[in-house]
Amino acid sequence: MAVNARDELVRSLAGLALFADLGDPALEAIADPDWERSFGEGERVLRRGLSGGGLFVILDGEAAVEIPDGSEPRRLRRGDFFGEVSTLLVCKPTADVVARTPLHCLEIPGPQLEAFLLQYPHVTYRMLQTVTRRLRDLLE
Amino acid sequence: MAAARDERPFPPGDYPVVVVGSGPGGLQASYCLTRLGVEHALVSADEAPGGMFRLYPIFERLLSWSKPDAPAERGTRAYEWFDHNSLLAEEPEHQALVPAFMDRSYMVPSRAEMEAGLAAFAERVPIHVRYGCRWEGTRREDDGRLVLATSDGEYRCRAAVFAVGTTTPWRSPIPGIEQVPHYVETGRPHDYEGRRVFVVGKRNSGFEIADGLLPWARQVILGSPRPVQTSVIALATVRVRYLQPYEDFGLGGGTFALDLAVERIERTGGGWRVVGQGTTRAGAVDLEVDDVIAATGFTTPLLDLPALGVRTVSQGRIPALTPYWESAPGSGIYFAGNATQGAAGLRKHGVGASSAAVHGFRYNARVMARHLAEIHLRRKVPLERVKDDLVPYLLEEATSAPELWAQKSYLARAVYDDGETEILPLADWLDNPGHQATAVAVEMNAAGDVYPAVYVADDAGVRELLLPPHHLNDFRGLEYEQELRAAL
Numbered sequence: 001m002a003v004n005a006r007d008e009l010v011r012s013l014a015g016l017a018l019f020a021d022l023g024d025p026a027l028e029a030i031a032d033p034d035w036e037r038s039f040g041e042g043e044r045v046l047r048r049g050l051s052g053g054g055l056f057v058i059l060d061g062e063a064a065v066e067i068p069d070g071s072e073p074r075r076l077r078r079g080d081f082f083g084e085v086s087t088l089l090v091c092k093p094t095a096d097v098v099a100r101t102p103l104h105c106l107e108i109p110g111p112q113l114e115a116f117l118l119q120y121p122h123v124t125y126r127m128l129q130t131v132t133r134r135l136r137d138l139l140e
Numbered sequence: 141m142a143a144a145r146d147e148r149p150f151p152p153g154d155y156p157v158v159v160v161g162s163g164p165g166g167l168q169a170s171y172c173l174t175r176l177g178v179e180h181a182l183v184s185a186d187e188a189p190g191g192m193f194r195l196y197p198i199f200e201r202l203l204s205w206s207k208p209d210a211p212a213e214r215g216t217r218a219y220e221w222f223d224h225n226s227l228l229a230e231e232p233e234h235q236a237l238v239p240a241f242m243d244r245s246y247m248v249p250s251r252a253e254m255e256a257g258l259a260a261f262a263e264r265v266p267i268h269v270r271y272g273c274r275w276e277g278t279r280r281e282d283d284g285r286l287v288l289a290t291s292d293g294e295y296r297c298r299a300a301v302f303a304v305g306t307t308t309p310w311r312s313p314i315p316g317i318e319q320v321p322h323y324v325e326t327g328r329p330h331d332y333e334g335r336r337v338f339v340v341g342k343r344n345s346g347f348e349i350a351d352g353l354l355p356w357a358r359q360v361i362l363g364s365p366r367p368v369q370t371s372v373i374a375l376a377t378v379r380v381r382y383l384q385p386y387e388d389f390g391l392g393g394g395t396f397a398l399d400l401a402v403e404r405i406e407r408t409g410g411g412w413r414v415v416g417q418g419t420t421r422a423g424a425v426d427l428e429v430d431d432v433i434a435a436t437g438f439t440t441p442l443l444d445l446p447a448l449g450v451r452t453v454s455q456g457r458i459p460a461l462t463p464y465w466e467s468a469p470g471s472g473i474y475f476a477g478n479a480t481q482g483a484a485g486l487r488k489h490g491v492g493a494s495s496a497a498v499h500g501f502r503y504n505a506r507v508m509a510r511h512l513a514e515i516h517l518r519r520k521v522p523l524e525r526v527k528d529d530l531v532p533y534l535l536e537e538a539t540s541a542p543e544l545w546a547q548k549s550y551l552a553r554a555v556y557d558d559g560e561t562e563i564l565p566l567a568d569w570l571d572n573p574g575h576q577a578t579a580v581a582v583e584m585n586a587a588g589d590v591y592p593a594v595y596v597a598d599d600a601g602v603r604e605l606l607l608p609p610h611h612l613n614d615f616r617g618l619e620y621e622q623e624l625r626a627a628l
Contacts, residue, residue: 007312007313007455008455008456009455023417024401024417025365025401025416025417025418025419025422026419028365028401028419029365029366029367029399029401029419029420031365032366033453033454033455033457034454034492036453036454036455037453037484037487038451038452038453038460040460040462040468040469044567044570044571047486047570048601049601049602049603049604050486050488050570050604051488051604051606052486052488052489052549052583052585053488054487054490092604102451107487109487109489109490110489110490110586111489111490111585111586112490119420
């Protein structure tokens with residue numbers, strides 16, 4: 001049964017492929033206001049060489065992955081996620097992620113990611129699909 | 141008869157800066173601006189200083205500690221770490237005022253003791269306030285100046301500091317919740333004698349009510365979608381409110397803390413029906429209760445500021461801010477006090493700044509005042525210099541600087557190549573570190589270990605060096621010196 005009058009964050013999450021398999025009670029549990037992050041244009045979201053970051057899911061706006069080798073920055077948009085490599089492997093990011101527009105994200109803090117992925121296996125599965133797709137694109 | 145002359149300070153007009161609010165955030169911001177020689181008007185809708193502490197918490201006992209006797213002497217910088225409630229002052233007679241009012245029944249002050257400490261600060265410094273002057277709207281003129289419309293008239297300024305707290309009662313969008321009392325409308329404890337009470341919300345105010353009603357209510361059920369982070373609470377000052385109801389829950393007593401997405405609240409013949417779905421444990425929940433209280437928190441009264449570009453976070457309740465607590469770089473719209481929690485900082489390992497509490501935001505005010513003076517008023521504020529060896533200086537700061545301990549991984553002590561030093565937001569420094577500069581912050585990982593983090597900026601960028609924790613949090617030993625010296 002649908003929860004009425006859902007708040008904006010729940011509505012935003014419900015529209016993302018990553019969370020498409022979740023019902024409203026689970027979305028409400030995920031929509032933690034403490035996990036909501038907002039960045040201004042040009043602000044760095046993820047910093048190369050800095051430990052302790054989390055997994056970011058873009059709710060609104062655009063960001064760019066900036067790698068110091070000078071390659072073309074990869075654009076990230078609503079529904080994309082980043083920070084998973086450094087969070088899962090507990091290592092420092094090798095690239096900066098910079099907000100290209102005002103950016104609205106959900107950040108799952110690193111220490112809580114394992115419990116989160118185990119609690120919501122459908123999200124884990126969809127994340128795995130995306131990561132596998134990225135790997136295939138790199139190998140092709 | 142002639143009308144009584146208005147002897148209140150700061151009549152409407154032009155000021156370099158206007159500060160709104162006379163709670164701890166406004167008082168601290170005004171104090172810090174005055175110390176820098178920044179002329180400003182301070183206006184408040186209230187009739188006396190204290191802000192939210194004039195009324196809340198309802199059950200009187202605060203969450204944040206002040207330890208009247210501590211390892212450091214009152215009136216020293218090191219003592220600030222043991223006194224999370226007093227405002228900052230340079231003059232010894234104005235420091236550590238809250239512990240002086242505590243009757244020591246608890247290690248935390250009562251609401252009245254806190255209010256008395258704030259009032260004493262405002263009176264003794266003194267902080268001049270135009271009371272009874274309500275901010276009602278804001279616009280920007282063509283020359284970039286801000287105009288604050290108030291109940292007394294208009295104030296023009298280059299920068300405004302909104303210390304209006306997170307003070308407007310907020311209800312989550314649950315059908316029927318508008319019919320039940322908000323936390324601020326909670327009755328007297330004995331009104332709930334023998335009753336079954338449902339509290340919407342499992343955060344500070346929800347557990348405060350549960351704690352206050354434990355001796356009276358027959359049963360208290362708290363419900364909200366997200367689980368209580370018990371491991372986090374065990375180390376946080378909020379345990380003062382959480383632990384007893386949670387212990388009752390654990391014992392199978394009269395308290396329940398449910399992870400529940402409430403779908404609707406309906407009136408019944410003699411009480412209320414609460415219907416929802418479990419979140420961490422699936423299943424429908426249907427409860428008949430005598431009373432429902434919405435402990436769903438507060439929102440910052442932004443009025444028309446979103447039209448001037450102020451963005452929000454936390455379900456639209458808190459302004460999203462730059463590391464210097466401005467709505468956007470150069471906007472001149474600053475925040476002080478509790479609303480500075482809208483600047484998240486790095487949140488390393490999920491650990492946020494303590495900007496929602498006095499012990500965090502009092503330091504924000506000092507840093508913000510200097511930034512505002514430099515950026516908007518073109519005042520060069522002289523910095524202190526490190527004259528001696530840099531390594532022991534940084535380690536001493538990591539061991540005892542209350543700013544760094546209160547605002548973990550948010551505020552850092554930076555030292556530049558010419559020896560000039562300042563405390564500033566780490567996130568901003570990392571983006572503009574300057575040539576050959578070093579910064580130290582205190583950080584905490586998921587296991588609760590606290591340790592110094594040193595950031596070294598040179599031509600290659602910024603390097604992060606995490607030093608190990610120490611069992612007495614004393615980072616001044618030879619091993620720390622050697623490791624840091626090698627890194628520098």
